[in-house]
Amino acid sequence: MPDAACLKVPKKLGEQAIRLVTNLELFNRELKIQQVDNHLCIPLTAEPLAAVLKKFEINLQDFEISVHNFPEREKRHFTHFDLLSDKLPPNILTRIPRAIDFVGDIAIVEIPPELADHKKPIGEALLKAHKQTSTVLAKSGAVEGVYRLRDFEVIAGVHKTVTVYREYGCVYHVDVAKAYFSPRLSSEHNRVASQVKEGETVVDLFAGVGPFSILIAKKYPAVKVYAVDVNPDAIAFLKRNVYLNRVEKQVVPILGDARKVVREELTEVADRVIMNLPETAIEYVDVACDAIRSDGGIMHYYGFTKDSEPLEKARVRLTEAVRRSNRQLKKILLAKTVREVAPYTWQVVVDAEIQ
Ligand SMILES: C[S@@+](CC[C@H](N)C(=O)[O-])C[C@H]1O[C@@H](n2cnc3c(N)ncnc32)[C@H](O)[C@@H]1O
Structure with a gap:
């Protein structure tokens, strides 16, 4: 509680005194007016000079100048x-x-x-x-x-356009103009990461700067994550983020097209595949199926839909795409809308168990 010059007046003169010190630009708005017995203590920005005291004498018949210990006013937040x-x-x-x-x-x-x-x-x-x-x-x-x-x-x-962003205990260097990043997906990053089991192998097919891959690796020290992206800038930031979050031993950044990378390096390795490319993920369901181990795994599929029944539509589209890829969708674990991306257009996620 700071000390400040104080104008003490009987309560009945309070309003008049506040108006006066406001007009004289002496009212300290950062401190709270105090009530002491039948008096008000009004905080001032400075000790009043002789000319000001004269004005007090003329306008306020009863007053006292002292130093008082005032509590601070809570700062108002301006939107x-x-x-x-x-x-x-x-x-x-x-x-x-x-x-x-x-x-x-x-x-x-x-x-x-x-x-x-x-x-x-x-x-x-x-x-x-x-x-x-x-x-x-x-x-x-x-x-x-x-x-x-x-x-x-x-x-x-x-x-x-470059900044440092923190999410669920991880730190990310991002350039919002050069590599995709949206803070609106943060709960989704955490939701998926929370389902991973220690020891799994995860393939993040469209990894961006790494918000799924890095969080998963940080949560589970025995998980291996292959983080793929076709954008060289995304991979450059991903590599930096892997280093910043000390998950170099677990996350393998791979620059390239998901289809080519899976065919050449990641066939049947994954317990879990993340497909966060809602615009065209449906075209990569066969790639995800190829990445999943022959004895099965989990797929996190994201899509956009304008349909009046977005979840049903997403379930059906995914089931058919898995069937066309010569695998079987054993069970839909979850289907939910993530967010509205435009009027009547939804981003949806379907978690599915693949056999
Ligand atoms: C919607 S962003 C998602 C990024 C990240 N998963 C996140 O949550 O912030 C999709 C990413 O997929 C990448 N991408 C698009 N087509 C790809 C492909 N064929 N193979 C690999 N990555 C691709 C883009 O460069 C982009 O970084």
């Missing part, structure tokens, strides 16, 4: 909406995005086209509202291409 409320018209304010992704010290926001002229103040407000953030990126395109990347525009703060 980016609060900070923009006097800068943008109300019809614009209501359309400001609420969903913000935080990847380390980077905030990522989707600004609708009609707000394009207001990007800068929105970015500045986000920087101010989130003190740990040093860069605000606006999405400037959809996730696309084989590497599943999107373009970004820096709208406030430091010009960068």
Whole structure:
């Protein structure tokens, strides 16, 4: 509790005194006003000079100046909406995005086209509202291409797309413009990792910078993970992350196309295969089946669907694809929606036991 100059007045003069010190720009808003007996102790930013004391004498018949020990006021957290409320018209304010992704010290926001002229103040407000953030990126395109990347525009703060992100006790170097990464999948990374059994061999077919592979390796010291990705930048970050998380003995990063890598190096090795490439994973079900041991294993299949019954559709598509791959889907262990990626479009996951 800090000491500060104090204006002590009888309670009945409290309102008048607060208005006076506010007008004189002497009111210390960081400290709490205290009540002592029938008096109020009002915290001041400085000891009042003679001219100010004169004003107190004129306006407040009964007062005392002293030093008092004041408790601090809880700091109010200002959201980016609060900070923009006097800068943008109300019809614009209501359309400001609420969903913000935080990847380390980077905030990522989707600004609708009609707000394009207001990007800068929105970015500045986000920087101010989130003190740990040093860069605000606006999405400037959809996730696309084989590497599943999107373009970004820096709208406030430091010009960068690289950061360090922490998730479930692991640390990841990521460049959101060069290798796919989404903090929205963090519970999924953990859910899958929690199912792994000590001693398993896991093949992460579309590994990115390693959020499934590294977490699994860190949780289970006797698990081996083959982490495959076709994007050289993803593999470069994955290698760095393997080193940072000290799982070099367990995670094997492999640069290449999943189909070719499995055919050449990973046939029938896996107790578990992770297929997090929702856009086209269905085309790689045969590859996953080839990677799974001849006596069976688990497949974590991700897909996108616009269907009115997304889970049923995903189950059927996967079952048929496994059958076409000359394996059998013994049991669906789980089918659930992971998130809505666009209006009426869902990312789903199906965990299946393959024979
Ligand atoms: C949606 S991202 C998932 C990354 C990671 N699993 C995660 O959760 O952050 C899909 C990844 O698959 C990679 N990819 C796409 N096609 C591939 C292929 N044929 N073989 C291997 N990797 C591929 C992309 O480069 C991308 O990094």
